[in-house]
Every structure is written in C-alpha cells, then in structure tokens.
Amino acid sequence: MxxxxxxxxxxxxxxxxxxxxxxxxxxxxxxxxxxxxxxxxxxxxxxxxxxxxxxxxxxxxxxxxxxxxxxxxxxxxxxxxxxxxxxxxxxxxxxxxxxxxxxxxxxxxxxxxxxxxxxxxxxLPVYKLLGGQVRDSVPVAHMVGLMPEEDALEEAIAAIDDGVSCLQIKGGTDAARDIRLIGVLRKRLGDDITLRLDANQGYGHAKSAMETVRRLVEAGVSMVEQPSEGLRYMAEVTASSSVPVIADESCWDVNDALDVVSTRAADCISVYLAKAGGISGACKVADVAEASLIPCDVNGSIESAIGTAANVHFALARPAVSLGAVIAISGPAGRHPYRVAGHYYDDDILTEPMQVSNGSILPLDAPGLGITxxxxxxxxxxxxx
Known part of the structure; x- marks a missing residue:
C-alpha cells in the first residue's frame, strides 16, 4: 500500500x-x-x-x-x-x-x-471509513451568486422548481438590494423555503450589521451567513439576531471552532474540507460543533466532481452536518439531473452523473470517492x- x-x-x-x-x-x-x-x-x-x-x-x-x-x-x-x-x-x-x-x-x-x-x-466508500452514514442523503442549498436582482430571482425560482428547498443568496455589497431581494423571494416562494443570505463579511461593524440583519429578518430571511468580520463583532450580531447566524470566514479549523464556541460568535458553522486542511481536519471541526450542539453545513468554492464527492461522503458521516450543503451536483455534459439546482458547470470529469432525489444527493457507494x-x-x- x-x-x-x-x-x-x-x-x-x-x-x-x-x-x-x-x-x-x-x-x-x-x-x-x-x-x-x-x-x-x-x-x-x-x-x-x-x-x-x-x-x-x-x-x-x-x-x-x-x-x-x-x-x-x-x-x-x-x-x-x-x-x-x-x-x-x-x-x-x-x-x-x-x-x-x-x-x-x-x-x-x-x-x-x-x-x-x-x-x-x-x-469501501469513504463515508464508511468515516464511521458510516448517519443520513440517507445530502440536501443541497443552491448558491445564487451576486447578479442583478431580476437574474437572481430567476435563478432562485428555477432552482426551487428543480426540487431544492434551500437557497444561499450571495450579498454583502449593497444591503438595500439584499433586503429587497429577500423580501421578493419570500413572497414568491412562501414560508417553507430556507433563504440563507451570505454577506461574506460585507455588513461592516457590529451596529451596522445588526441593523441590516434586523431588516433582513423583517423581509423574511431564514439565516444570515458571516455578516461581519471577526469574532467580537460576530458575537454581538449573533446575540442580537432572532435568526441563526453562520460562521464561515471566522471558522477554518478546529482551533477556530473552539474559539467560535467559547465566544458564542455564531449559532452555526460552515465547514470546508479545504479550510480545515482535509477530511480529518473537517471531521474535528464538525465533532466540536456536535459536542457544542451547533449545526453545520458543508460548503466550499463549488468543486468539480472530485471535491464534491468528498463533500458528500463527509456530510453523510457527520451528525452535525445537518444544514443544506452549498455544493455542486456533478454530472457530465448533457446529463446533469437538474436544469439549475446544483448545476454550476456545463461539463464535469466523472463518467456518470450523481444520483439525486428531491434536491438531495444520494450516497456514492462505490469504493473510495464513489465516482469514476x-x-x-x-x-x-x-x-x-
């Protein structure tokens, strides 16, 4: 070996x-x-x-x-x-x-x-090496990138029509635009869809971020990801928010996770395999979160089939990873299971598309990453x- x-x-x-x-x-x-x-x-x-x-x-x-x-x-x-x-x-x-x-x-x-x-x-598939699956599939949260409001609305509705029930809406450059978009999406999509606004640290210091989050809540947001930069500001925003706040840039590895827990800087953690240096490191972050009763998602920078498969195995095997995963659904050209949801690339490097059901990726059961x-x-x- x-x-x-x-x-x-x-x-x-x-x-x-x-x-x-x-x-x-x-x-x-x-x-x-x-x-x-x-x-x-x-x-x-x-x-x-x-x-x-x-x-x-x-x-x-x-x-x-x-x-x-x-x-x-x-x-x-x-x-x-x-x-x-x-x-x-x-x-x-x-x-x-x-x-x-x-x-x-x-x-x-x-x-x-x-x-x-x-x-x-x-x-054995990787998820069995990690202790076996704790869920039957991995729900996907479709990322709606920074784009004009009408385009974002069209992208979001199409993803929901494909079958996902969670959206990550990118924002942070224009708070008024983000509030308007969340309000329109909530009216169009109803109360059963999770609307997660990701500000990528864009709402400034604590008082500014707190006011923006308050207005986002009034508009119908379900969760807010990384509204501010730094644990101090994040903790203030989290304490004042009536919806869950997710730490992303503020939490990379297990040491950051311990700091998030001790400072109460977030209600949830967004785990990247890359931020933690790999699968073992990401498992440590998720296990700290589980011990602290903090739910997680698995996230990344929209990987190809290789990275996506690794994300799926990790999400299947870690109890804390219960939020919608902001990851791709991989499929070769012309064979993607959805028109929009999880569909970021026109082609990919696997021979068969990933199997899905109701907006969730099903387990990859072949040995290793489970893809060819x-x-x-x-x-x-x-x-x-």
Whole structure:
C-alpha cells in the first residue's frame, strides 16, 4: 500500500453562468487535481479550489493560488509522502503539518486523494471509513451568486422548481438590494423555503450589521451567513439576531471552532474540507460543533466532481452536518439531473452523473470517492498542456 507517486496539475471546467460573491475577483471553475498512485496500482484523486482573494478574518488564513498548491504538492508535501502507507491518513496528516505550515488547500487535495485510495484498497466508500452514514442523503442549498436582482430571482425560482428547498443568496455589497431581494423571494416562494443570505463579511461593524440583519429578518430571511468580520463583532450580531447566524470566514479549523464556541460568535458553522486542511481536519471541526450542539453545513468554492464527492461522503458521516450543503451536483455534459439546482458547470470529469432525489444527493457507494474519473476528459480540461 506504499505511495510511489504524487502528481498535481491544473484543470478548468466551463461554467453554466457567472457565479460570484462579495470580494471575489476571479472566476469559479479553476482547480488543482492531485493524483496519488500506490505500488499495487491503486490511484486516488484529490482536488483543491484555491482563491487568492478569499480567506479568514483579518487575512489570517487563505491566499493560496493554483500555482502555490501545485508547487507545494510537487516539491514539499508529495516527496515527504513517498514510501508511506496510503491508508495511514492520520500519519500522513502529521507529516504534511510537519513539512508545511498552513497551505491548507494543498493539504486538502492530498487528503482527499489519500482517502480515495484508502477506500479503493479497502473496497469501501469513504463515508464508511468515516464511521458510516448517519443520513440517507445530502440536501443541497443552491448558491445564487451576486447578479442583478431580476437574474437572481430567476435563478432562485428555477432552482426551487428543480426540487431544492434551500437557497444561499450571495450579498454583502449593497444591503438595500439584499433586503429587497429577500423580501421578493419570500413572497414568491412562501414560508417553507430556507433563504440563507451570505454577506461574506460585507455588513461592516457590529451596529451596522445588526441593523441590516434586523431588516433582513423583517423581509423574511431564514439565516444570515458571516455578516461581519471577526469574532467580537460576530458575537454581538449573533446575540442580537432572532435568526441563526453562520460562521464561515471566522471558522477554518478546529482551533477556530473552539474559539467560535467559547465566544458564542455564531449559532452555526460552515465547514470546508479545504479550510480545515482535509477530511480529518473537517471531521474535528464538525465533532466540536456536535459536542457544542451547533449545526453545520458543508460548503466550499463549488468543486468539480472530485471535491464534491468528498463533500458528500463527509456530510453523510457527520451528525452535525445537518444544514443544506452549498455544493455542486456533478454530472457530465448533457446529463446533469437538474436544469439549475446544483448545476454550476456545463461539463464535469466523472463518467456518470450523481444520483439525486428531491434536491438531495444520494450516497456514492462505490469504493473510495464513489465516482469514476473520466481520464480523457480530465486530460482535455488540463490547463498546463
């Protein structure tokens, strides 16, 4: 089961439309693939979605790029893992932390590939390696990006018509626009749909954010994600809010999760595999949340099929991950199960579409990540050749 090679290379997918959030300068759909090969011929795939312009509170986390991830994996992390047992994921995580400080996106991509290979070696899907499923499927919250109000309304209604019951509405650049949009959506969609407004830290200091959240509640919002920057301001907003407040940029790893709990900075936590440095780190965040009676979602930067599959396995196996997941539903060109819901890319690198029911992704039961990577398509989408 020893690792004999660790590769990293960039690839891109074509977007169905432009998806953005507050502060985002680049485009979705750019990834790093990691491929780990073992001495017995097993291949594990991982993925990173680094964004240099997105990170944690006060720029304490983040800042990785496609280039930095590839360089760290190929020159630092990969060489340190050659000869290691691919199933020894805890030891691998320790090795990665020893040879590289930070660089959580690079570590996440390697972590996913390790779990994929381990599952294939054991003949088990990743969620069983994580303790087995605690839910029958993973409900998806469709992300409505920053776009003109009429376009956002059209996107949201179409996603609900596809069958999802939760929307993440991107905002934070214009509070009045966000309040209007939530009000219109609540009137059009009724009371049974979860409307989650993600401000990406955009509502300023505590008093400003508190007033905006109050008006969003009057308009019909169900939850507000990351209205302010920093635990101090987040705690003030959370204490004053009559709807749940979600920490995203304020909570990356297990240490941040402990700080969120101790300061009462949020009612919920948005967990990214990448923020936590991989699957094992994300499990620690979710387990702290569970012990503290804090619900979570699994979120990210709208991964390709590789990262999405990892998110599904994580969400299936962690009790705290009970909120709608802001993730893609992956399918190859012309075979996506929905017209809009979870449909961010016109094509993807898996051979068969993920199976869904009522806006939820069903378990991926094949060994490892449970998907078959289309090698020809992956090669065609590579950006370095």
């Amino acid at each position: 020893k690792i004999i090679s660790v590769e990293a290379f960039p690839f891109s997918l074509p977007s169905r439309r432009d998806f953005r959030w507050a502060g985002m300068l680049g485009q979705l759909g750019n990834f790093v693939a990691v491929r780990i090969t073992t001495e017995n011929g097993v291949t594990g795939y991982g993925e990173a979605t680094p964004l240099p312009d997105w990170g944690g509170d006060f720029a304490r986390h983040g800042g990785e790029t496609i280039g930095t991830v590839i360089n760290m994996v190929t020159t630092v992390i990969g060489p340190a893992l050659i000869g290691q047992d691919v199933t020894a994921v805890t030891r691998a995580a320790q090795i990665m932390d020893r040879v590289a400080v930070g660089n959580v996106y690079a570590k996440c991509a390697v972590s996913i590939a390790l779990y994929d290979a381990w599952g294939k070696c054991a003949g 990577v289309d090698e020809e398509k992956l090669a065609a989408f590579r950006c370095d050749k």
